[in-house]
Amino acid sequence: MSKTSAADRLDVLGTSRRRFLASTAMGLVVLATSGVKARVLFGTGLPWDSGATDPPRQVLPGPWQFFTPREGEVVEAIVERLIPADELSVSGKDAGCAVFIDRQLAGHYGTSDRLYMKGPFQPGLPTQGDQTDLTPAKKYRLGLKALDAHCRTAMDGKGFTDLSPEQKDSLLAAMEKDEVAFDGPVGSGSFFSLVLQNTMEGFFADPIYGGNRDMVSWKMIGFPGTRYDYRDFVLKHNQKYPLPPVSIGGRSDWARKG
Amino acid sequence: MTRTRLAAAAAVTVLLAAAPRAEAADQDFAQIERGRYIAVTADCVACHSAPGGKPYAGGSALQTPFGTLVAPNITPDRETGIGSWTEEDLRRTLQDGVGRGGKRLYPAMPYPAYTKMTDDDIHALWAYLQTLAPVRNQVDVNQLPFPFNVRLVMAGWNLLNFEPGRFKPDPQKSPEWNRGAYLVEALGHCGTCHTPKTMLGADDTGKALQGANLQAWYAPSITADSRKGIGGWTAEQLTAYLKTGANHQSLASGPMAEEIQNSSSRMTDADLSAIAAYLLDGKGSASGQGGGGPAPLAADDARMTAGSAIYTDSCMACHGGDGKGQTFLFPTLAGSGVVQADDPATLIRLVLDGSRAVATDTRPTGPAMPPLGWRLDDAQVAAVVTYIRNSWRNAAAPVGVDDVAKVRRTLAEAQ
Numbered sequence: 224m225s226k227t228s229a230a231d232r233l234d235v236l237g238t239s240r241r242r243f244l245a246s247t248a249m250g251l252v253v254l255a256t257s258g259v260k261a262r263v264l265f266g267t268g269l270p271w272d273s274g275a276t277d278p279p280r281q282v283l284p285g286p287w288q289f290f291t292p293r294e295g296e297v298v299e300a301i302v303e304r305l306i307p308a309d310e311l312s313v314s315g316k317d318a319g320c321a322v323f324i325d326r327q328l329a330g331h332y333g334t335s336d337r338l339y340m341k342g343p344f345q346p347g348l349p350t351q352g353d354q355t356d357l358t359p360a361k362k363y364r365l366g367l368k369a370l371d372a373h374c375r376t377a378m379d380g381k382g383f384t385d386l387s388p389e390q391k392d393s394l395l396a397a398m399e400k401d402e403v404a405f406d407g408p409v410g411s412g413s414f415f416s417l418v419l420q421n422t423m424e425g426f427f428a429d430p431i432y433g434g435n436r437d438m439v440s441w442k443m444i445g446f447p448g449t450r451y452d453y454r455d456f457v458l459k460h461n462q463k464y465p466l467p468p469v470s471i472g473g474r475s476d477w478a479r480k481g
Numbered sequence: 482m483t484r485t486r487l488a489a490a491a492a493v494t495v496l497l498a499a500a501p502r503a504e505a506a507d508q509d510f511a512q513i514e515r516g517r518y519i520a521v522t523a524d525c526v527a528c529h530s531a532p533g534g535k536p537y538a539g540g541s542a543l544q545t546p547f548g549t550l551v552a553p554n555i556t557p558d559r560e561t562g563i564g565s566w567t568e569e570d571l572r573r574t575l576q577d578g579v580g581r582g583g584k585r586l587y588p589a590m591p592y593p594a595y596t597k598m599t600d601d602d603i604h605a606l607w608a609y610l611q612t613l614a615p616v617r618n619q620v621d622v623n624q625l626p627f628p629f630n631v632r633l634v635m636a637g638w639n640l641l642n643f644e645p646g647r648f649k650p651d652p653q654k655s656p657e658w659n660r661g662a663y664l665v666e667a668l669g670h671c672g673t674c675h676t677p678k679t680m681l682g683a684d685d686t687g688k689a690l691q692g693a694n695l696q697a698w699y700a701p702s703i704t705a706d707s708r709k710g711i712g713g714w715t716a717e718q719l720t721a722y723l724k725t726g727a728n729h730q731s732l733a734s735g736p737m738a739e740e741i742q743n744s745s746s747r748m749t750d751a752d753l754s755a756i757a758a759y760l761l762d763g764k765g766s767a768s769g770q771g772g773g774g775p776a777p778l779a780a781d782d783a784r785m786t787a788g789s790a791i792y793t794d795s796c797m798a799c800h801g802g803d804g805k806g807q808t809f810l811f812p813t814l815a816g817s818g819v820v821q822a823d824d825p826a827t828l829i830r831l832v833l834d835g836s837r838a839v840a841t842d843t844r845p846t847g848p849a850m851p852p853l854g855w856r857l858d859d860a861q862v863a864a865v866v867t868y869i870r871n872s873w874r875n876a877a878a879p880v881g882v883d884d885v886a887k888v889r890r891t892l893a894e895a896q
Contacts, residue, residue, distance in 0.1 A: 268837050268838060268839070268840040268846065268847015268848070268849060269837060269846065269847055269848055269849040270849065271835060271836070271837040271849035271850075271851075273834055273892070273895070273896070274834065274852070274892065274895075274896045275852075276851075276852050276854070276855050278855035278856070449794075450794070450798065451798055452797070452798030452799070454801070455797070455801065455802040466793060469794040471856075472856070473791075473794065473856065473857075473861075474790070474794065476786075476787065476790035477787055477790055477791050477794070477857075477861050477864075478787060478860075478861075479783045479784060479786075479787040479860060479864055480783055480786070480787070
């Protein structure tokens with residue numbers, strides 16, 4: 224085997240030694256220049272400004288912001304059946320799920336402001352999620368209209384709110400299987416899954432967003448809420464975690480009693 | 482003569498001529514460097530510079546109980562700075578509180594402290610100020626309302642409150658102690674913030690360094706008292722605080738963060754040790770021990786139970802269930818002088834507005850505490866602050882809802 228010099232190997236690559244050295248020097252110059260451009264992030268500490276807060280706003284019950292009064296009644300009736308009052312918790316309605324959904328639909332969730340919504344809109348695969356131009360707000364508007372229309376024709380002229388609990392449950396169960404024919408572009412199956420999803424969000428999200436009143440769901444499942452440091456408890460094995468849940472907005476024990 | 486020889490000869494001549502000059506320049510340099518260090522120690526830049534402005538070219542508005550003052554331009558610009566001053570003008574400014582042309586100063590300029598400066602130090606400071614690049618920046622210094630805007634008023638004030646005179650070393654004490662005393666009382670003018678003021682805005686000398694309120698911060702006691710002051714700290718812990726902004730217990734923020742950044746972090750270790758020797762002299766006294774101090778509130782007091790719930794939910798994640806925090810990151814609340822101070826203003830404002838600790842070369846993180854004023858109402862802040870002041874062997878008077886409302890108003894006005 225013959226020895227090849229470094230220069231020979233460079234020649235094999237079609238590069239002369241001079242060119243190699245020149246390009247290396249260029250590389251060093253580039254490196255050095257980019258080093259000069261690097262910014263030194265020192266001297267200020269972590270970000271903080273006096274008075275600069277963007278606190279979340281506590282959603283309060285009150286007039287509907289998105290729903291019409293009729294739509295609000297229907298949604299309350301639905302969430303009351305999706306999460307009925309039982310020995311575990313109050314109902315979805317009493318936990319504020321309808322208020323939560325209303326405020327979400329009135330905000331950027333309802334308008335899809337933070338999503339790309341300019342099309343082209345083409346049918347996609349189930350794994351690709353929602354591909355329509357319908358915002359959640361439009362889906363609720365159309366879905367609720369279709370639901371009430373269906374009830375008036377199929378349920379002896381009654382609205383959804385006039386049905387018995389059993390009738391509501393069986394209608395919702397049929398919608399879940401997409402077996403109810405809805406007029407318009409929103410199918411009963413997709414409408415049901417949207418409402419169910421939003422109801423769960425309202426029931427388990429922080430009370431500051433209008434649902435999960437008094438942290439009812441967190442107390443039910445033992446979720447500690449907006450705590451984020453457990454050093455005092457991490458080594459206490461096989462002991463019950465002693466602290467009650469807390470919301471972004473606090474809890475009732477913060478008020479002075481007496 | 483060849484050209485080379487000519488050049489060589491010229492070079493020798495230049496060298497010969499330069500030799501005595503170089504010596505003079507060395508002396509000048511030493512003098513100027515000493516002056517620079519004095520300017521750092523006296524923290525001139527803190528008031529005489531505006532945020533984002535050129536150093537020493539004039540400050541931003543300083544709110545005093547009597548009105549607004551702005552520190553002037555002290556670069557050697559002839560028209561807007563001190564370019565037309567003499568060294569004697571500077572000496573009289575610092576030692577007598579009387580500026581060029583007999584203009585009387587307001588004690589926002591701490592001449593009641595600088596009066597103790599030695600002539601040598603002023604000479605060096607003058608040499609340094611001469612080397613600054615002149616900056617043209619007209620400053621409207623006196624924005625006080627009538628009658629305080631009449632400078633002659635200060636003649637009467639000085640008569641009552643100002644005692645001119647150089648620092649007098651105590652021969653009974655060590656040179657280190659005396660250096661520390663000079664740094665604390667004269668150059669460092671610690672009392673400007675840490676000594677309570679009389680009705681007339683003068684230092685209440687009977688209560689030197691026992692803590693004072695300014696700009697909605699309470700500058701805590703820096704006496705050797707072990708409960709309210711810093712008597713619980715060792716000399717090493719105190720020098721670490723002054724040098725790096727953080728020690729085993731505390732992190733500097735607010736006006737003290739600025740002081741550390743501009744001044745004490747740039748002092749020599751020997752000077753910081755001297756300050757510790759002076760401030761911690763007489764350590765071991767505690768206003769709260771052996772009777773006389775307050776007893777902690779009972780744990781079942783309604784303010785304490787509410788405060789405990791709030792602390793658990795809003796403070797404990799960083800400061801710990803035992804109030805010990807995390808060294809160099811989250812201050813220790815147990816045993817803290819700021820926490821147990823008679824005036825809870827600093828503690829209240831930290832809860833309401835949060836703060837950011839100083840970032841220094843040694844401790845570059847500069848951790849920040851988020852504001853909680855949006856999450857807690859005045860009664861809740863009062864409860865949690867009362868709880869912190871009376872837990873983990875802390876003991877201090879409970880804090881009222883009005884105290885919190887007052888600090889919240891002051892903070893809102895400052896926005």
